[in-house]
Amino acid sequence: MAENKTTPKKKHFNIFKALMKLKDEAVLAFVEKELKADLKAVSARDAKWVEQMDDETARKNLMGKFGKREMKKRGITPELDIKQVRSMLTKIEQEAAEADMNKTLEAVKRAFAKPMPDSIRVDEEWKQSRTWGPCPTVEVWMGGEYGKGHASGCGYDKESAAAAMACSEIIDSVRILSTCAYIDMLESKVTGDKRRTYGYNFGIYGISFEGGVGYNCHKNIICRAGFELTSEFHPKAADGWRYRRIPADMLPVKARELDREFKKYDKI
Secondary structure (H helix, E strand, O other): OOOOOOOOOOOOOOHHHHHHOOOHHHHHHHHHHHHHHHHHHHHHHHHHHHHHOOHHHHHHHHHOOOOHHHHHHHOOOOOOOHHHHHHHHHHHHHHHHHHHHHHHHHHHHHHHOOOOOOEEEEEEEEEEEOOOEEEEEEEEEEOOEEEEEEOOOOOOOHHHHHHHHHHOOOOHHHHHHHHHHHHHHHHHHHHOOOOOOOOEEEEOOEEEEOOOOOHHHHHHHHHHOOEEEEEEEOOOOEEEEEEEEOOHHHHHHHHHHHHHHHHHHHHO
């Protein structure tokens, strides 16, 4: 007789249960661990890049990083042995990468020193450019902070680019994105899917919304950090979105509703 094979049930991730247990300390520890792992990867890549340079390029790179006074202070001369050149260049690149990581980590710590904002307001106005057609200006209010961004040109999604620029001026966006990254990690442990939510940058060079990805990606990220979209409007030449943080007493309700949806899905 043919063996009866049943398809294994898909593992579901209940985001509202994860949000119920969310702790700032856990998110901060996760971000610090991820940034240190990224630093290690970047340092290894930079070391390989330096090693692959020909001798003349390596010397030019090292000599071009400093003025004459700093070169003299560091003992950099055209007569340096090529091994010394590569060693110094690798060390300089690693120091720069570490400085970038520390700057990003400091921004994360400043963001988490404040409470998560209760609401987010995003307004967008489109104006016609004779050269580039419709171009958006986006204003964002988040946790008492304000940011403004504009995008022009063509060949990419200007809406999300302007929104990303506006959010880059707001430290609370770092908290929201760090929370989204943490939720992504928790989900990957349940489902085995290692893909990160599309639409944000996360690494030693900064944690920020990505531009050119479509604003729906930004909406998804904000909602994964514990917000819900309460209203959305699109009058002529303008757009707007309003978000509110999901109240703590509503998370268990939403968690139960999602569990019921999962059960319905499993029966199909």
